[in-house]
Amino acid sequence: MAGNSFGKIFKLTTFGESHGPAIGGIIDGCPAGLKLNLDAIQEELNRRKPGQSSIVTQRKEPDTVEFYSGIFEGQTTGTPIGFVIHNANQKSKDYSHIKDAYRPSHADYTYDEKYGVRDYRGGGRSSARETASRVVAGAIAKQMLENIKITAYVDSVGKISLEKPHYEVDFSLIETNPVRCPDKAKAEEMEAYIKQIRSEGDTVGGTVRCVISNVPKGLGEPVFDKLHAELGKAMLSINAVKGFEYGSGFEGTQMKGSEHNDLFNEDGSTKSNLSGGIQGGISNGMDIYFNVAFKPVATIMQNQETIDKEGKLVEMQGKGRHDPCVVPRAVPIVEAMAALTIADFLLQNKSSKL
Amino acid sequence: MAGNSFGKIFKLTTFGESHGPAIGGIIDGCPAGLKLNLDAIQEELNRRKPGQSSIVTQRKEPDTVEFYSGIFEGQTTGTPIGFVIHNANQKSKDYSHIKDAYRPSHADYTYDEKYGVRDYRGGGRSSARETASRVVAGAIAKQMLENIKITAYVDSVGKISLEKPHYEVDFSLIETNPVRCPDKAKAEEMEAYIKQIRSEGDTVGGTVRCVISNVPKGLGEPVFDKLHAELGKAMLSINAVKGFEYGSGFEGTQMKGSEHNDLFNEDGSTKSNLSGGIQGGISNGMDIYFNVAFKPVATIMQNQETIDKEGKLVEMQGKGRHDPCVVPRAVPIVEAMAALTIADFLLQNKSSKL
Amino acid sequence: MAGNSFGKIFKLTTFGESHGPAIGGIIDGCPAGLKLNLDAIQEELNRRKPGQSSIVTQRKEPDTVEFYSGIFEGQTTGTPIGFVIHNANQKSKDYSHIKDAYRPSHADYTYDEKYGVRDYRGGGRSSARETASRVVAGAIAKQMLENIKITAYVDSVGKISLEKPHYEVDFSLIETNPVRCPDKAKAEEMEAYIKQIRSEGDTVGGTVRCVISNVPKGLGEPVFDKLHAELGKAMLSINAVKGFEYGSGFEGTQMKGSEHNDLFNEDGSTKSNLSGGIQGGISNGMDIYFNVAFKPVATIMQNQETIDKEGKLVEMQGKGRHDPCVVPRAVPIVEAMAALTIADFLLQNKSSKL
Amino acid sequence: MAGNSFGKIFKLTTFGESHGPAIGGIIDGCPAGLKLNLDAIQEELNRRKPGQSSIVTQRKEPDTVEFYSGIFEGQTTGTPIGFVIHNANQKSKDYSHIKDAYRPSHADYTYDEKYGVRDYRGGGRSSARETASRVVAGAIAKQMLENIKITAYVDSVGKISLEKPHYEVDFSLIETNPVRCPDKAKAEEMEAYIKQIRSEGDTVGGTVRCVISNVPKGLGEPVFDKLHAELGKAMLSINAVKGFEYGSGFEGTQMKGSEHNDLFNEDGSTKSNLSGGIQGGISNGMDIYFNVAFKPVATIMQNQETIDKEGKLVEMQGKGRHDPCVVPRAVPIVEAMAALTIADFLLQNKSSKL
Structure with a gap:
């Protein structure tokens, strides 16, 4: 319910605040017998x-990352994989200015409204630091996927766009450039633009494109758990994401059916x-x-002008060390x-037919 | 697992194929004591x-729609609401041509790949007819939401766009026009364009905008089940949807943080x-x-050229009665x-604090 | 959440009150390609x-039982199986006496406390009539299990016990006798005793034993979802059940480990x-x-003396047609x-190893 | 799916093997604003x-126990509570004899059949060591329950029974005696008997009775998730449990309805x-x-005679330090x-009525 789990069979649950002692998670449902390359996980x-x-x-x-369970003699045992990443660099003093004031367009205000209490240090649970746990679990999932290849890259930064399919x-x-x-x-x-933006004390958005190849046919569950619906939810759950489109996406809405339909070759x-x-x-x-x-x-x-807990207007300036652009x-x-x-869909699909 | 349920506490499960005897569903988790306006459900x-x-x-x-359970003397009892919509107009003959051939950009091919069998009549389970059950459940949810107002409208058809916030x-x-x-x-x-497209035997896409007002603060669960992530999944689960964006959306990626941040008023x-x-x-x-x-x-x-089950190329022409544009x-x-x-989030949020 | 679903992959959700128009359910997650014997379902x-x-x-x-979906040309399609059993014999007048009074050791009082409202006709949702939907789904599950044989029988009625392993x-x-x-x-x-009890206007309890043979090794999930824990929950969810024990059960608590351990044969x-x-x-x-x-x-x-909604003592006598003993x-x-x-565990187990 | 989580809203997921570096868990869904007494958790x-x-x-x-998240300035924040118990005393050498042989009536054989691999050290995941994580989470739940009092005690050891309601x-x-x-x-x-049994190199079973007082009316969800069905599952999920009965239990099956019914007082x-x-x-x-x-x-x-992985008969004698009787x-x-x-039911019940 509380929203800290992802997946139905291959299931990740994460914990941890950006400035607590550690973050981490439990991967439950990874099948037994997967030989893990731990270095590859750390590289991710x-x-x-x-x-x-x-x-x-x-x-x-x-x-x-430290693994506490679920791996024995180099392979998964089918039991839950518990892992922890200790928080080494908790400069809590950087965040004292936000103890009583709400940063604009952050989650400070909404967490206080929802919970009546909030770990204000560095955004606490709402910090993108949580995504490190996702990367650990995702790296294990990648190893399970073998030949299915998942590749993402930066497609635009601000108005600078790759403009290539x-x-x-x-x-x-x-991986040959920092962007x-x-x-x-x-x-x-893009790099020059990001540096300029940073020199202005400002930030900029961008888009990431992801391509998944060699996907077996038949993945995804009809009606509510469509493959693209779950992919969309997965992406929209990442901090700072505002939109998701697949295939022809928003542009496709301007097309005619006769242009948009994908005609078959004889091999399907x-x-x-x-x-x-x-x-x-x-998936087809x-x-x-x-x-x-x-x-x-x-x-x-x-x-920036903002308000404190009592609703009084106060001045605030960003402190700490932050990304000028999050997409890289x-x-x-x-x-x-x-x-x-x-x-997760690979495992779910095992039950689709007798 | 099999993807026919939506929601965690207020939970809808649907069943039914477009040309079977009936479609319908079960709403489990609707709180007791809700006085229902059944006419308003039928109007939706x-x-x-x-x-x-x-x-x-x-x-x-x-x-x-016929209700079979969960409603007694005009109000919900807290037990599951079972409902059925009988399929009256099952012109199965219209679909005999797709028994052995796969319609391009439909789910025929992928269902066969996934299940090894498919109810080919009118798209079966993949037909948008299933969404009638969603509308029934949504109408009950609307009545539970009281003052929270949900309004959707067509924002574009093809390249014709409303161009207004x-x-x-x-x-x-x-509701004053058919679009x-x-x-x-x-x-x-837009109406003229849709008629022209139809006269060409073609179809066109479009976008729908939705606005939700008077939302209580604090709805949504952090990390994986963010409010916009679940909304995104909900929308992407609707037939023919290719993209979702909220707030500044894709355009927001081109903005600077100094332009994009929403500054507070003293009332929050x-x-x-x-x-x-x-x-x-x-939600804020x-x-x-x-x-x-x-x-x-x-x-x-x-x-259109397409293939049959044996992978042989065959000619196919759309039959039956279909929408030239789905957005209205x-x-x-x-x-x-x-x-x-x-x-669902309203109910989930009841457990967020003591 | 609301407790009307059973199972994780092979999942049954039921609806319906004993005196509403119908009861029924949705089976979601039954694999495609199962040839169904519909007569065998009705026989159950x-x-x-x-x-x-x-x-x-x-x-x-x-x-x-009427099936509305999920079955096409005699076999399951992998889509949800919706089914309905119409309530034919709703003698609602039999239950008017319990509209305002709570029957002792029934769910009348607790439903009112929980929901603030209750369909008082014949126990409504708390009636064992709901179990008819379970029998439909269980009959389909049985057909999926093929060689796994599930057999239950009455082991005791009151103090009369079979006294045989x-x-x-x-x-x-x-099936050769009504007990x-x-x-x-x-x-x-047992039959004579049940008849005598009935002639006294009384009722009696009993026990049912169930044996499952030819179970594949490896079913059940460790820790919280142990095979016997889910079986126990399944049984305890049946109306009127007060206890569950498997294997040596309560008697086994009196044994020594040296007596209780099951030594292996060479074939496991x-x-x-x-x-x-x-x-x-x-499972082993x-x-x-x-x-x-x-x-x-x-x-x-x-x-019997009981109370009404205002807490006043009133006299009540059972009406309607009820079982003197529920175990047959x-x-x-x-x-x-x-x-x-x-x-459900068979399907879950498909993901236990690579 | 994989069985390492318990609860729907107040949800515990555990990880860890008895001889890995650590065991622990994540509690997701504990409401914000609960002031925790950490000493009381350690005492449990x-x-x-x-x-x-x-x-x-x-x-x-x-x-x-070490807490890594979810607690800030002494109270819960509504975010997941991650905790770890490091395994200090991992005498792995004690278990080398079971690397290739299956202990009778343990989970060694079934884990190997299910997963094809097993962490053989001390039972790995099947060890009752896992229950330490449950005790941590249960101690937090107890603090949330406030006036609801949960008390368990040993009711019998072997044939020695308390014989008192x-x-x-x-x-x-x-807590005045070790039993x-x-x-x-x-x-x-009982203590003398346990010592005698231990001196014989043997073990003995027993029963635990639990009493829960001051329970609010209305807890539990009808049909499949009945309060006693979930309690039963919870208990049956504990290592070595063979049976569960509540209220009149198995003895109640021998009673008549006229004896068994609980008549009301005017206060309900x-x-x-x-x-x-x-x-x-x-709950009533x-x-x-x-x-x-x-x-x-x-x-x-x-x-004891047992078999090894190849199915050959081998002699085995228990090593390590084990409980002669598990109930204390x-x-x-x-x-x-x-x-x-x-x-969990307290939180679920928040949605039962408007």
Whole structure:
């Protein structure tokens, strides 16, 4: 109920506040017999880590994951995988200014309204730090998915857009630049823009595109738990996300049916793929692709007027070390949530027929 | 697991194929003591009904809902509300041509891949007929919500767009035209376009905007079950939906934080509302608003090449009576899914504090 | 939440009051491709039906099940199976005396306390009539289980007990007498006792034993969802049940470990089976067996003092047509709940290993 | 699915093997604003701890719980409570003999059959060590329950039984002896018997009775999630439990309805309480009481014949430090599971009426 679990069979539950002793989670339902590459899990965490490049937050967190259970002699045992990431760098003093005041467009005000109490240090539970636990679980899901390939990249930063369909993109370029945009020129333009924005004490939004290839046919459950509905929920649950579209998306609404329909080849594949690999909520074996919209980070290094708990107007300026643009670090998070969604549907699908 | 339920406390489970004897559902978790206006439920169904205007499908279905349980002497008893809508107009012969062939961009192929069997008559379970059951449940949820007002309307058809923010719209105009667009001139333009498209044997997409007012603060569960994540899933679960965005949405990704942040008034309301009434996944009391993208209907009255079960290419032409544009009839469905989502979060929120 | 669903993958949700227009349910998650014998389902219902013999209630209900969805050309399609049993014989006048008074040891008082409202006709939702829907779903589960054999029988009525372990019982005798006790002499003794009790206007309790054979090894989920814990919950959810024990049960508490341990044969079977076919919550392939305790029916044909809604003492005498002893009709219900539990674990177990 | 969670709103998920680095869990859904007494939580753990008296296992585990999240300035925040108990005393060498052989009446064989792999050290996940996490969560639930009092005690050890109804018992005597039996003479008899059994290298079973007082009326959900059905499942999920009965239980099956019915007093309380405080699955405000049957511990210090992974017969003798009788340490576990069940139903009940 309380919203800290994701998945039905392959199920992740996370805990932890940004400035408590630790964050972590339990993965329940990972099948037994999966040989785990623990280094690969840590590498995914490193892709999300603060301080990894000049255009992300300069906070330093080692973000080392420790596993407490569910893995024995290098493989999963079918029992719950408990894991913990200790919070090393809890500069709580950075946040004393928000103890009694609400940061605009943050969750401070709504948490107080909902719970009557809030761990104000660094956003507490509403901090994107929680997503580190998702990346751990997503990395395990990825290993379970084997040949299913999940790739995300930055498609736009502010108004600078890649302007290329995903099938014309060279995925090998994604990790060659700090923006994670698979185009050298665009990446440089985006990077320069992010640095400029940061120098203004401001922030900017962007979009991430994700492509999932080699998906078996038949994944997804009809009606309410359509594959794209769960993918959408997964993405919208990531901090700062404002929108989700798959296949032809919002642009597709302007098309005619005769243009939009994906005609079949004789092998069941389709000539076009405006459906985005999903028909009637179920995968058809074509590439699944979707876009995720991230708003500009709410913490800016400029003076803003806001209110305190008593409703009095006060001045506030962002402190701490924050990202000027969230999309480069969001890439592994999008991949993790996609992996968790697909892994769960793979297991669910085992019961679809006798 | 099998995807036919929605909600955690206020929970709807639906059953039924488009051409079986009946569709229906069970609403479990509706609190006791709710006085129901049964006529108002039927009126919502009538808003979704085929044959209601010249621009929607001319199928005739009385779509009369019968309640079997959970209501006694005009009010809910806290026990499950079972209801049934008998299928009156099952022109099964219209669908014999799709018994062995897969309609492009429909769910025929994926259902066969998933289940190894499929009720081919009229799309079976994948037909949008299932949404009638959602409208029944949504109408009950609406009555539970009392002062919370949920209003949807058509914001665009093809490239014709309302081009007005929702707070400049006169909601009283929505039901004055068959398109359900709250602007006389735009509605006429859209209607004419839909008729032209239909005369070409083609279809077109569009978008629906939904606004939820008077929402209590504190609804939504953090992390995975954010209010907008569940709303997104609810909308993406509707047939033909390709995208969801709330608040500033995809456009917001191009803004700076200094432009995007919603500054507080002293009463806790905000001067702007780019957050769309939700911060950190929890309602802040401002209007919630979002857009839902619908693709063009896949069934067109033109010849298309497709394949049969053996993978042989065959010619196919749409038969039966179908909507040239789905958005006018989608309006009550969007409202229903929004009502179900909000009702469920209202009940969930009862446990947020002691 | 509201308690009207059973199962996680193979999931039954029921609706309906004893004197409303109909009861029924939705089975969601039954795999596609199961060829159904509809007559066999109706036969299970007939085993539970009122009026089937001289020692059960003489109410007449045809109890004919109608299927509305999920079955096409004789087999399941993987979509939800909606079904309805119309209530034919709603002698509501029989129950007018309980509109304002609470029957002792019934659910009248607690429903009013919980919901503030209650459908007083015949117990409404708390009536055992609801179990007809369970029998329908259980009959489908049985067909899915194929070689797994589920057999229940009456083990005791009042103080008259079969006094034989299940492996010395001839199951073919169960349906040869109205008590469903697989021993001619004991069955006659029980039948005579039930008739005597009825002539006194009284009722009596009893126990049902259930045996499940040919269970695959590995069913059940460790820790909270142990196989016997879910079986126990399933049985305790049946009206009038007061206790559950499996394997050595309560008697086993008096044994020493050296007597109680089940030593292995070389093929993994065990020499004794005090474990009742379940170790650590997981089936080991031996027979699962358990006892279910049913209290005497609360409705007696004698004067009782009770209270009305205002808390005033009033006289009340049972009316209507009720069972003097519930266990003969409980046999198919116990089997149905066992079948639902095993079917669900079979599907759950598909994800236990890669 | 995988069975490591308990509860629907107040939800505990546990992880951890007996000889891994740590066990622990996440409590999701504990309402915000609960002031926690952390010492009281540790005291409950101490009641369950090994080595606490001469008649329990002499293993030494500090069993100190650390909280990682969800608690801020002494009170719950509504976010998940993550906690960990490090395993201090992992004498893995004690268990090397069971690496390749299956202990009779343990879960070794069934885990291998289910998962194809097993952490053989000390029973791994199937060890009762897991219940320490339940005691932590139960202690928090107890604090949420305030005036609702949950008391368990040992009612029998082998054939030595207390032979007193719970309402004649002086609860203040429970913790005055190591058996936790609230009767000096019986407790001494039981203690002597347990010591004798241990000297024989053997073990013995017993029963625990639990009483819940001051329960609000209206708890429990009808049909499948009856209050006693969930209590039964909760108890049956505890290691070594073979049976559950509430109210009149198995003995009640031998009574007549005229003897068994609980007649009302004018205030809605009942003159007798054979219903055990629950009618139709819903609490009526009277004391809830039930019995839980524990089998003798399977690990005995005698030679037993068993099989290894290849199915070859081998000799085995129990090693390590084990309980000769589990019921004294089971008392706080029974209370914890009862507290979790009641807390969850309290929160569920918030949605029963408008």
